[in-house]
Amino acid sequence: MKSCIDALKQRFTxxxxxxxxxxEALLREVGPEIRGIAGGKVSAALLEKLPKLEIIAVSxxxxxxVDAAAVKARNIRLTNTPGVLTDAVAELTIGMMIALSRRIPQGDRFIRDRKWLDGAFGNWSELKGKTLGILGLGRIGKEIANLxxxxxxxxxYHGRTEQKGAPYPYFENVVAMARASDWLVVIAPGNASTTGIISREVLEALGPKGVLVNMARGNMVDQDxxxxxxxxxxLGGAALDVFDKEPAVPDAxxxxxxxxxxPHQGSRTEETxxxxxxxxxxxxxAHFAGKPLISAIF
Known part of the structure; x- marks a missing residue:
């Protein structure tokens, strides 16, 4: 994000x-004076090298x-960027679903390989009339639902709790929702409670005609x-923007x-x-001016 770095350089060192x-050499040199971080990937070990750190602004x-527990224990402020990437991620989610259901990448290759000259491409499937189960009805989940x-x-949908007023049926567990769904989108936050939440049992419930769409974190799915x-x-198919050990993708x-x-590009548009x-x-x-944070986590 060159524009972000340029803007930061106008205000800070x-x-x-x-x-x-x-x-490591850079941390030894400037670590004792660092007061803010823009980005992420902040471990407890890194925090130990930054004694004056006041805020982490996750992009x-x-x-x-980020080791949020260690950050909170040090009374360091933590922010993220909610809302601004909702449309981009929802748009790609639906785009990948259409691409898979209509085999758009394969159709493109079919023409490039001159195979159309030998016969028709075939018939595939529509999204119309299918049931979409959404794991995580937050900002992005709601926009995916709208689209x-x-x-x-x-x-x-399924989430930690039922959302009163949501216009969609709620399932108390993921397995039951998967059993009732043709497509299952994973868009819940990645944390200890959601690691491995899409288990073999969930995939079996989705079944040989069901499709998994993972837009969240690779470790939320039993990748093996x-x-x-x-x-x-x-399992009928999968549309995957994230993987367990990126950028490695299973050869199979x-x-x-x-x-x-x-390639994990959910929010990677110029605008977003x-x-x-x-x-x-x-x-x-805002932090260094002593003003309220725009989007504080704590």
Whole structure:
């Protein structure tokens, strides 16, 4: 986010740890004077090297790359960037669903490989009339639901608690929702309580005609079970923007035609990244000016 870095440099003295030739040497040199962090990936070990740290402004909604307990114990402020990436992530989610249901990447390759000259591509499936289960009806989940409803899908959801006033049926557990769904979108926050929440049991409930869409975190899905079930056609398909050990992607997924893969680009649009950067800068600026934070987690 060059615009964000440029804006930060106009207001603060900036040291870029991500591009440093020797990050440890840089930390030894400037760590004792660092008062703010823009970004993420803050471990307890890193915190120990930053005795004057006052605030971490995460550039994204999820802050699971930050040791939040250690941060809170030090009374360090923590912010994220909610809201500004809702549309981009919801748009890609629906885009990947359409791409998979209509085999758009495969159709493109079908033409490029000159196979159309030998016969028709085939018939695939519509989203209309299908049931979409959403795991996590937060800001992004709600926007995905709005878009899915516009495509004439039936929407149901599961979350930690039922949301009074939500216009969609609520399921008390993920397995039951998966059993009732044709498509299952994972868009809940990544944390200890959601790690592994999409288990083999959930995938089995989704079944050989069901499709998993993961837009959240790779470790929320039993990736070994997912790959095995996709290969054996025990699961109908998957659209995946995240993986367990990025950027590594299981080789078995690469040749499957019932899978669409995306390089963790849910919020990676020029418009959204600029807005994310603006909110990071706004939070840091507010903190050091002694004003209320724009989007405080604590």
């Amino acid at each position: 900036v040291h870029n740890l991500a591009t440093a030739t020797d990050p 994204g909604v999820g802050y699971d790359s 899915a409803a516009a495509l004439k899908m039936h929407v149901v 079970a997912l790959v095995e079930m996709l290969v054996s056609k025990q 997924l690469l040749d499957l035609d019932n899978v669409v893969l995306s 990244r600029a807005a994310v950067g603006d909110m990071v800068v706004a939070n840091l600026t």
